[in-house]
Amino acid sequence: MLKNIYVTPLNLLKSATSLQQQVRTTFVLKRKYDPPLHKTNEKPRRMRAKYFIYELVEDTLVKKRPNMEAVLKTFVEGVGDKGDVVSMKPHFVYNKLLLPGLADYNTPENVAKYAKTEAEKSAVKHSSAYAQRTVNMLESIVLAVVMNKDEPWVLEPWHIKASLRKAGFHCREECITLPKERIEGPDLKKENKDFYCTVTINKLEQARLKCRLHHWSTDPSERLPYVLEHWKQNSEPLLEVGLPQKPGKEKK
Amino acid sequence: MQSVLASMRALALRPPAAETLRLLHLSAVSEAARKGTREKARKKKVKVEVKKVGFIPHNQRNKKVNVKRADRHVDDSWKQVPKDDCYVGRYYRWPVYSVAEAIQCHRETHHPSMYNVPRAPLNVDIELDMQAEKTTRFVDNFQRMAMIPHRFEHGEERKIIVFTKGNSEVLEAREAGASLVGGVELIKDITGGELLLSDYQYVIAHPNILAELVALRGLMKRKFPNPKSETLGTNLAEMIVKFSSGISYSASKDEYQQNFGLITACVGTLDMDAGKLEENIQHLLQDVNTMRPKREGRFITRVLLKSPPSSEQLKIDPFVYVPEMWDKSSAKVKREGARKQPEPAEEPHEAVATN
Numbered sequence: 185m186l187k188n189i190y191v192t193p194l195n196l197l198k199s200a201t202s203l204q205q206q207v208r209t210t211f212v213l214k215r216k217y218d219p220p221l222h223k224t225n226e227k228p229r230r231m232r233a234k235y236f237i238y239e240l241v242e243d244t245l246v247k248k249r250p251n252m253e254a255v256l257k258t259f260v261e262g263v264g265d266k267g268d269v270v271s272m273k274p275h276f277v278y279n280k281l282l283l284p285g286l287a288d289y290n291t292p293e294n295v296a297k298y299a300k301t302e303a304e305k306s307a308v309k310h311s312s313a314y315a316q317r318t319v320n321m322l323e324s325i326v327l328a329v330v331m332n333k334d335e336p337w338v339l340e341p342w343h344i345k346a347s348l349r350k351a352g353f354h355c356r357e358e359c360i361t362l363p364k365e366r367i368e369g370p371d372l373k374k375e376n377k378d379f380y381c382t383v384t385i386n387k388l389e390q391a392r393l394k395c396r397l398h399h400w401s402t403d404p405s406e407r408l409p410y411v412l413e414h415w416k417q418n419s420e421p422l423l424e425v426g427l428p429q430k431p432g433k434e435k436k
Numbered sequence: 437m438q439s440v441l442a443s444m445r446a447l448a449l450r451p452p453a454a455e456t457l458r459l460l461h462l463s464a465v466s467e468a469a470r471k472g473t474r475e476k477a478r479k480k481k482v483k484v485e486v487k488k489v490g491f492i493p494h495n496q497r498n499k500k501v502n503v504k505r506a507d508r509h510v511d512d513s514w515k516q517v518p519k520d521d522c523y524v525g526r527y528y529r530w531p532v533y534s535v536a537e538a539i540q541c542h543r544e545t546h547h548p549s550m551y552n553v554p555r556a557p558l559n560v561d562i563e564l565d566m567q568a569e570k571t572t573r574f575v576d577n578f579q580r581m582a583m584i585p586h587r588f589e590h591g592e593e594r595k596i597i598v599f600t601k602g603n604s605e606v607l608e609a610r611e612a613g614a615s616l617v618g619g620v621e622l623i624k625d626i627t628g629g630e631l632l633l634s635d636y637q638y639v640i641a642h643p644n645i646l647a648e649l650v651a652l653r654g655l656m657k658r659k660f661p662n663p664k665s666e667t668l669g670t671n672l673a674e675m676i677v678k679f680s681s682g683i684s685y686s687a688s689k690d691e692y693q694q695n696f697g698l699i700t701a702c703v704g705t706l707d708m709d710a711g712k713l714e715e716n717i718q719h720l721l722q723d724v725n726t727m728r729p730k731r732e733g734r735f736i737t738r739v740l741l742k743s744p745p746s747s748e749q750l751k752i753d754p755f756v757y758v759p760e761m762w763d764k765s766s767a768k769v770k771r772e773g774a775r776k777q778p779e780p781a782e783e784p785h786e787a788v789a790t791n
Contacts, residue, residue: 312520314527321524330550337549346544350748354531355522385522402552 212242252277253290255298259309260286261316267300311386318353322383322391326415327351331369333399333406339367344381344395359384365423367397375399376414377422397422508696509565509737530751535714535741538750539706542743546706551745557702560717561740561749564697566689568729574694575729579686582723586712587681588704594680595635598672599623599649599661600642605672612673613680614640620648627651633659638679640667683720687727699724706743718757725758732762 216237222228252274256264260281264270269290272281281287288294310316329347331337341360348355361382367374374397383391396419401407411417518528525531533541539558546553566575595615599622600606609617615636616622623645625631633639633655641649641661646668653660661668669675685701703716721736728735739754 314523315520317527318520318522318524322522332549332552335548335552342544343550346541346550349541350545350746352525353522354518354525359522383522386520400551 210244211240212244213238214241215239249274254281254287255290255294256281256287257298258286260313262313264313265300265310266304267295267298269295308388311388315385315389318385319389319391322353322393325351325394326378327393327395328398328414329395330398330400333370333372333401333408335370337369339369344393347395355383355385363423367422369397370399372399374422375408376411376417376419378419379422505692508690508693509563532753533741533750535717535752536710538741538752539710539713541750542741542746542748543706545746545748546743553745554707556706556743556745558704558706558708558713559700559702559742559744560720561742562687562699562701562721562724562736562754563738563740564687564699564724565695565734565737566687566697567695567731567733569731574689575687575697575727577686577688577697578727579684580723580727581679582683582685582701582720583678584681584683584703584716584719586704586708586716587677588708590681590683590702592684594637594684596638596640596676596679597622597633597636598640598642598676599645600672601644602642605642605644609640609672609676612676614672614676619645623648623652626655638667640672640675640679642672643668643670683716685720685724687724717752721754721757728762730762734760735762 215235216239217234219231219235220229251271253269253271254277256266256268256270259265263272263281270281270287277287282289288298327344327347328351329339329343331339331343337343339362341357341362344360344362345355345357361384363379363381367379376396376398378394378396381393381395383393385391396414398414399408512529515529516527518531542556542558543554545551546556548554564575567573568575596613598609598614598617599619600609600617601619606617606619618625622631626633633652639656639659639661646661649661659667663669666675666678683701683703685699687697687699690696690698701720703720704713721739724736736754736758739752740749741752742749
């Protein structure tokens, strides 16, 4: 029994030696006071206490590490497509790409292994790494479409484009598809009502954009009272068709 | 102790002479002198009075101290360039529009179906790096008049007084739109105090009256007509048009960041032709660029087109119209040219105006 107890810890110690890693706790120091030179063919003088005072030059622990490269095994949102060699911060690569198995180290073998095949190239699912993020953000907002209260208008794609630009989204006019119904104004019955348009990114991804109609007058006295954070308030649909189907609302 | 003993011994050994005794300073003379110096030093000491400061409410305290302010020179070059045809602006570099595109964007938001302000003014914000030749020196705030080829209603009152002799010139100046035209009699009025020069923003003169005009030099000071500022010349009508329609702008440094300068100027209205607006912007930028300090790097850092009531700011590329970097060789050539003939230095100004 005793023997067994003794044997096992010895083995554990042995195996631990193979796991030895370099400890990155190097501090680059500089002497605060330089010790004087000693004479030739003489012993160096005894060092005084002040020569052992040091100043920190560099702490390697807090140094920014260079980017790391990895080959993607699949499409990763916000990073890249399959077979792409991406260069990111090392911690991101370890934790978000290598550990979940989304990527591998950048070696010629891995690049060849994960390169896209012809079949995969033809079946495009994602137009770019960030298109999905744009879709998510477009679907999360309620876009304020500010139209005039006094002049007659018919809603057109460029109205949505200008409203998107005011909200910080840049897109082309061709990307926007309006609902089939004509939306005309000014009509205060349509104030603060919702409709949906479709934004097509890179002719592939589609986002349903929730728009809310508002009326604005050039004359300040004619303007409607300001509503704080209109997107947090409930509102009714402007059009009956082309809506997400909610049984409760259809009956009304 | 030993040394004292030694000196004592020396004294004992030597014959007691009067000279050696005097070295001991036994008299009170030296002490009296020291008394005075001490008094002086005491007087010199200034009493430091500590003023008691009562409680100052937090909202009245000086907020300017120890506030970390963001750099007003915005650099977004570390951001990505968008590749998609629809993207979220905040993750990418600012889009750089051409002037025509930017005007089109503003026209969209000011369309009758949206803001309904089609005649809104088009403002240009020019951001400058005000650092001069040395890093610790800065370009002074400046105010200038940029000549533009296409005039518009700037809404400022600009009174122009014109001094000239001949009848034909007087008529010409009146037709061009000068507020007051006159000759020697006008000079007499001013020296007599019947007319105030301060009522007029600009003074223009024909060279034929220059001899009489010298009497007003002290009154006009910096307003005195001179060919360099294009207020003295034979072509009166052209000069008057320039001063009545030009863009008056001023560059001011940021209060807390000396190397950041900003010019806000109106170059026209949105209902003007886009090409004309572009030419106005071009002339304004070229005029601003004449103030460039002789150093490497950019002077104009960013140009934004704005149009109230919309808060949109659209970035345009100014380096289509003015050189981006300072050209050392061209400056040398200019200086040499100026040394040979003093006149060509003024030529670019005139070229700007006639375009």
